[in-house]
Amino acid sequence: MLKAYKYRMYPTKGQKEMFSKHFGCVRVIYNWALEQKIKTYEQDGKAVSRFTLNKMIPTLYDEMEWLKEVNSQSLRGATLNLDNAFTKFFRDKTGFPKFKSKKNPVQSFSVPQHYEVDFDGNKVKLPKIGWIKTKLHRRFEGNLKTATISKTPSGKYFISILVDDEKDLPAKQKFNENNTVGIDVGIKDFAITSNGEKIDNPKHLNNSIKRLKVLQKRLSRKQKGSKNREKARQEIAKLHEKIANQRNDFQHKLTSRLISENQAIALETLNISGMLKNHCLAQSINDVSWSSFVTKLEYKAEWYGKIILRIGQFEPSTKICNICGYHNKNITLADRKWQCPDCGASHDRDVNAAINIKKFALNKQNLIGI
Ligand SMILES: [Zn+2]
Numbered sequence: 180m181l182k183a184y185k186y187r188m189y190p191t192k193g194q195k196e197m198f199s200k201h202f203g204c205v206r207v208i209y210n211w212a213l214e215q216k217i218k219t220y221e222q223d224g225k226a227v228s229r230f231t232l233n234k235m236i237p238t239l240y241d242e243m244e245w246l247k248e249v250n251s252q253s254l255r256g257a258t259l260n261l262d263n264a265f266t267k268f269f270r271d272k273t274g275f276p277k278f279k280s281k282k283n284p285v286q287s288f289s290v291p292q293h294y295e296v297d298f299d300g301n302k303v304k305l306p307k308i309g310w311i312k313t314k315l316h317r318r319f320e321g322n323l324k325t326a327t328i329s330k331t332p333s334g335k336y337f338i339s340i341l342v343d344d345e346k347d348l349p350a351k352q353k354f355n356e357n358n359t360v361g362i363d364v365g366i367k368d369f370a371i372t373s374n375g376e377k378i379d380n381p382k383h384l385n386n387s388i389k390r391l392k393v394l395q396k397r398l399s400r401k402q403k404g405s406k407n408r409e410k411a412r413q414e415i416a417k418l419h420e421k422i423a424n425q426r427n428d429f430q431h432k433l434t435s436r437l438i439s440e441n442q443a444i445a446l447e448t449l450n451i452s453g454m455l456k457n458h459c460l461a462q463s464i465n466d467v468s469w470s471s472f473v474t475k476l477e478y479k480a481e482w483y484g485k486i487i488l489r490i491g492q493f494e495p496s497t498k499i500c501n502i503c504g505y506h507n508k509n510i511t512l513a514d515r516k517w518q519c520p521d522c523g524a525s526h527d528r529d530v531n532a533a534i535n536i537k538k539f540a541l542n543k544q545n546l547i548g549i
Contacts, residue, residue: 180346180482184319188303188328188336189312197249197308198328198336202286204249206279208236208257213276216261229258250306256289256325284419287329294326296340303338313338321345332416349484354443359488361445361537362437363496363529364469366512370433371529373445373537378433384425391418426468434475443486444476445540447496488540500524501534 190198212232219227233255240246246254264276295304296315303313305328321344329337361373368377379385394415401408437444449469480487490496498510505521510528518525 180344180348181324181341182319182321182344183339183341184317185337185339186303186316187314188338189314190336191312194308194311195336198288198330199286200245201249201253201288201308201328202330203281204246205253205257205288206281206286207243207246208239208254209261210278211239212258212261213278216265229262232258248307250290250308252291252293252306253288256291259291260289284332284416285329287327290326290328292323292325294323296323319344331420333413333420335420348481351484351486352442354486356541358442359445359537359541360437360441360443361533361535361540363447363533363536364449365529367515368529369468370472371533372437373530373533375527375530377529381425381429384422384429387418387422387425391415391422394418427471430468430472430475434472434479437476438479438483438485441485443488443540444480445488445490445537446473446476447536448489448492490536490539496532496535496539497528499531499535500526501531501538 215232215235216227219225236246236251236254236258261276268275290305293306297303297310298315298318300310301313301315302310303315303326304310305326319340319342321342324341324343326341327339329339331337363371365371365377368379370378372378380388394411398408398411398415401411477487479485495506498507499505500507500519500522502524503519503522505519507517507520510517515528516526517528
């Protein structure tokens with residue numbers, strides 16, 4: 180079983196410089212690899228593999244000698260990350276992989292192997308960089324897989340270590356109507372279940388989001404290039420981190436509970452990029468939030484032998500009466516509650532949708548009789 184452990188790092192000034200070289204070189208390789216993929220596809224309609232790209236990396240050394248200063252395995256890690264971005268693009272229909280910019284809020288590089296962890300000394304040794312002070316607050320046992328080093332916008336460094344504990348995953352157990360829950364993404368609430376439960380973001384998280392809006396407005400009024408603008412920008416970066424932490428914490432608790440209470444969880448595959456184009460929705464739907472929630476559900480389901488059922492994104496889950504199957508085409512985003520013209524049942528829009536998601540998922544053919 181693979182698990183990730185994340186720790187704060189405290190590099191020296193020299194080590195920070197080496198980190199920054201790695202961030203830069205990995206970004207160059209990533210962008211170069213993306214360009215190769217696009218070019219090859221345009222010219223011959225073929226996909227160029229990661230292995231071909233990795234073989235080509237040394238040919239870049241003549242032109243860009245500084246690439247030699249960093250761990251060559253981290254450079255190859257960049258092509259793997261690009262592969263993952265393409266997989267996500269095809270599987271989740273998220274945006275086409277983008278070129279990475281120096282201005283990306285989080286900078287990162289991976290170290291696939293040949294690093295060491297010293298729990299007693301609270302340090303981690305990375306190739307080409309050496310021992311780095313790291314707060315190893317939690318011990319783990321197992322084989323070290325890829326480590327990822329990242330830098331946040333407020334200048335903190337972290338290492339995330341993937342560990343294989345070599346234990347087998349539990350077998351998936353059977354599920355039925357009674358131990359399956361449907362979950363719908365909310366507009367007002369974070370999520371709604373087919374049991375009628377509405378789950379909102381915790382108050383402190385909502386307060387932070389409100390504060391972010393205030394700070395962003397303030398920033399827009401500051402003069403470009405001024406010291407005050409830079410200060411406001413830093414403040415926003417810190418708040419973004421705080422929000423990410425609060426959200427992560429909330430989602431961990433929520434996903435653990437949902438996984439322990441149910442044998443199967445039904446979800447709709449969302450077309451987030453399509454939804455964000457709708458300006459009205461963009462304010463309330465946070466794509467990062469929902470997709471990281473689903474990711475957590477997926478890996479915890481693996482850990483505990485539970486099942487995630489997905490239904491297609493074009494199912495009209497909000498418009499079908501879950502009692503009689505009537506398709507009410509007149510429902511708009513503004514309709515929070517509605518009554519079925521056919522059977523007369525009253526529906527809460529979101530709970531009805533969650534029930535339908537569960538029904539569609541349990542109906543293998545993804546269709547409901549209407
Ligand atoms: Zn009805």
